[in-house]
Amino acid sequence: MAEVKVFTGIDDLKANVGNTFGPTDWFQVTQEAVNQFADATGDHQWIHVDVEKAKQGPFKTTIAHGFMTLSLIPMFGSQLTRVDGVKMGVNYGCDKVRFPHPVPVGSKLRASATLAEVTDIAMGSRASWDWTIEAEGVEKPVCIARMLSVVVP
Structure with missing residues (x-):
């Protein structure tokens, strides 16, 4: 299991810009999870x-939704980092998301994140995180995304 990096506040967060955290534990994508997401x-x-029609399709099996893969980031994030000494942190959105490789059902995924930037804003600070989600045995990442969060002191 990846060690959770605990930031002691916004100044500590700023001091870690450029650092990469992870990878996380592996997470297996199941057909049940894909169906629930659908x-x-x-x-x-x-x-x-x-499942039967997908066997004849371009991937020869069912694949996870790209947005399902993206939606795993909060789960992965809880394995990597936490900010203590603040009132709250909230999702602010994303600047760039790409799905360079499909995720066949049964794949094992894990993620790493680099803290790219921390910018002061009116209500606190906005952190930009560059995420890479990879599948076991696949060279290309299955998802890359710049995710933004707001941390309120």
Whole structure:
């Protein structure tokens, strides 16, 4: 298991700009999780949920939704970092997201994040994190994303 880096406040967060954290533990993508994501989002495209039809498709199996892969970042993030001594941290959005490689059901994923920038804003600080999610045995990342969060002192 990856060791959780505990920041002691915004100044400590700023002092760690440029540092990379991770990788996380492996997480296995199951068909059940893909189906649940499809139900939650209403995206029931056959490449995600129709196991028999997907065997004849371009990936020869069902694949996870790209947005499902992206949505794993909060889970991965809790394995990597925590900011103590603040009122709260909230998701602010993302600047860039790409899915360079599909995620076949059954894949094992893990993630690393680099703290790219911490900028002071009116309500606290905005942190920019560059995430890379990789699949076991695959050279290309399956997701790269710049995620933004706001930390309120």
